[in-house]
Amino acid sequence: MNILFATSEATPFCKTGGLGDVCGALPRELAKLGHGVTIVLPAFRQAREAGVPIEPTGVYVEAPIGQKHVRGHLLRSRLPHSTVDVVLVEQDHFYDRPHLYRVEGEDYRDNCERFTFFCRAALEAIPKLGLAVDAVHCHDWTAGLIPAYIKTLYGAHQPWRGLVSLLTIHNLAYQGNFWHWDMALTGLDWKYFNWRQMEFYGNLSFLKTGIVFADALTTVSPTYAREILSSPLGAGMEGALQRRQADLHGIINGVDYDVWNPAVDRYLGDRRYGQHDYAAGKAACKQQLQRRLHLPQRPDAPLLAAISRLADQKGFDLIVRVMRHWAERVDAQWVVLGTGEPKYHEALSLLAVEFPDRVAVRLEFSDELAHQIEAGADIFVMPSAYEPCGLNQLYSLRYGTVPVVRATGGLADTVVNATEETLAAGTATGFSFEDYTSLALAEALDRAVRAYQHKPVWAQLIETGMRQDWSWRHSAEQYVRLYEQTVRRGPVEALG
Ligand code: ADP
Numbered sequence: 267m268n269i270l271f272a273t274s275e276a277t278p279f280c281k282t283g284g285l286g287d288v289c290g291a292l293p294r295e296l297a298k299l300g301h302g303v304t305i306v307l308p309a310f311r312q313a314r315e316a317g318v319p320i321e322p323t324g325v326y327v328e329a330p331i332g333q334k335h336v337r338g339h340l341l342r343s344r345l346p347h348s349t350v351d352v353v354l355v356e357q358d359h360f361y362d363r364p365h366l367y368r369v370e371g372e373d374y375r376d377n378c379e380r381f382t383f384f385c386r387a388a389l390e391a392i393p394k395l396g397l398a399v400d401a402v403h404c405h406d407w408t409a410g411l412i413p414a415y416i417k418t419l420y421g422a423h424q425p426w427r428g429l430v431s432l433l434t435i436h437n438l439a440y441q442g443n444f445w446h447w448d449m450a451l452t453g454l455d456w457k458y459f460n461w462r463q464m465e466f467y468g469n470l471s472f473l474k475t476g477i478v479f480a481d482a483l484t485t486v487s488p489t490y491a492r493e494i495l496s497s498p499l500g501a502g503m504e505g506a507l508q509r510r511q512a513d514l515h516g517i518i519n520g521v522d523y524d525v526w527n528p529a530v531d532r533y534l535g536d537r538r539y540g541q542h543d544y545a546a547g548k549a550a551c552k553q554q555l556q557r558r559l560h561l562p563q564r565p566d567a568p569l570l571a572a573i574s575r576l577a578d579q580k581g582f583d584l585i586v587r588v589m590r591h592w593a594e595r596v597d598a599q600w601v602v603l604g605t606g607e608p609k610y611h612e613a614l615s616l617l618a619v620e621f622p623d624r625v626a627v628r629l630e631f632s633d634e635l636a637h638q639i640e641a642g643a644d645i646f647v648m649p650s651a652y653e654p655c656g657l658n659q660l661y662s663l664r665y666g667t668v669p670v671v672r673a674t675g676g677l678a679d680t681v682v683n684a685t686e687e688t689l690a691a692g693t694a695t696g697f698s699f700e701d702y703t704s705l706a707l708a709e710a711l712d713r714a715v716r717a718y719q720h721k722p723v724w725a726q727l728i729e730t731g732m733r734q735d736w737s738w739r740h741s742a743e744q745y746v747r748l749y750e751q752t753v754r755r756g757p758v759e760a761l762g
Contacts, residue, residue, distance in 0.1 A: 407442030410476030442472030487676035491516030520738030555642030576606025581649035
């Protein structure tokens with residue numbers, strides 16, 4: 267099977283979140299399974315400065331964008347340690363900028379043009395580079411027009427005739443909506459600008475377009491795939507998604523265990539630990555973490571952690587409320603690593619100043635500290651309002667850091683709540699709660715801390731969690747089955 271990945275992020279070239287992780291890891295895993303994968307990316311400044319060798323091909327693509335004719339140069343690279351080819355669309359006016367999508371809290375004003383061109387360039391690259399492609403796998407709104415182009419302007423001609431497309435939604439909250447006159451930039455007939463196809467409450471929506479025109483849809487966990495079929499998590503797209511329900515699949519993201527694994531973690535030095543001998547290594551990591559954070563070095567005090575974008579989605583309003591209550595009353599320590607909304611920077615900094623023996627806050631992005639927290643903490647706190655998949659709970663399981671999560675999206679699919687039954691069955695891996703309230707979070711944390719004090723139960727939770735296998739292999743196999751099924755069925759008629 268030959269798959270073209272159309273995405274605006276892929277590690278190590280460029281990344282702003284989970285999308286980059288997935289598009290860097292899944293192609294490599296597909297290639298290991300014997301499939302041909304080419305990734306097409308915009309040649310963002312970040313990608314060109316990533317330190318991976320990139321070469322010019324001398325091949326150009328052209329596309330009309332409204333009244334303009336835009337030309338791009340195709341560059342070629344390789345996903346490190348793999349056989350995956352990477353094609354980068356060089357168009358400096360669009361992509362040679364300090365950020366990918368937005369600057370100082372404002373989206374770039376020409377995002378519609380930038381990603382319309384990207385969608386067309388990805389399709390133009392197929393014949394120009396002679397790429398063998400059985401299916402185009404599009405990711406998020408930035409590639410959302412591709413399925414529509416295949417079904418309209420391009421699909422009547424070779425080599426695009428009969429080509430199938432899949433769209434993966436990594437987070438439905440990012441929709442690529444633009445004012446209606448931008449429709450003229452796409453070159454697509456205005457007849458598609460209607461509420462059943464490309465229009466979304468008066469705007470042109472790239473994501474909705476992808477949902478309507480792709481031959482198959484996926485999102486990054488089975489529970490999120492169900493949740494987005496209704497309000498509020500459908501974010502207004504629930505109607506379009508319901509109409510595509512038969513073609514919508516939930517496939518959980520995997521973890522790169524070469525990077526996120528306490529047995530090989532390069533940030534842990536001689537404190538690395540494995541599944542069967544974690545106790546001493548984990549205790550040393552905790553001590554080192556407490557030292558680094560200037561918290562009292564107490565092996566017995568439960569250490570609770572959160573590493574995250576500081577955003578409403580991640581449940582920080584609940585965390586801040588519970589932290590204050592607990593810092594006053596409960597003998598536990600907290601560490602938060604994150605950057606994001608100023609209101610959370612403020613509230614967390616205040617807590618760290620008021621309770622220096624119980625609260626440590628680092629308002630920065632640090633991969634090193636993230637690894638050391640995963641290793642040194644006892645409990646990982648993730649009370650998300652919604653969570654398409656979530657990665658940190660999966661890292662926590664492997665590091666023997668027991669997750670406390672809200673039962674939503676990928677969190678519900680990957681953490682088994684500790685109850686009498688699941689403990690007896692040996693399946694419990696953490697604690698989960700339903701209601702999005704600080705009371706429900708506090709109750710779940712309370713259960714976790716009580717279990718922490720009961721050593722055999724805690725050891726069982728840690729060991730069961732560390733044994734879980736969330737590697738990419740399983741998920742990549744599910745994608746392969748879906749590619750095969752989609753290609754076999756051929757293009758489906760777009761909803762009209
Ligand atoms: P999302 O993609 O919604 O931000 P995920 O849990 O899927 O959330 O992935 C977030 C990734 O970013 C994880 O790898 C997490 O460790 C990392 N991360 C988030 N904030 C920070 C930070 N301040 N420092 C280091 N890593 C961070």
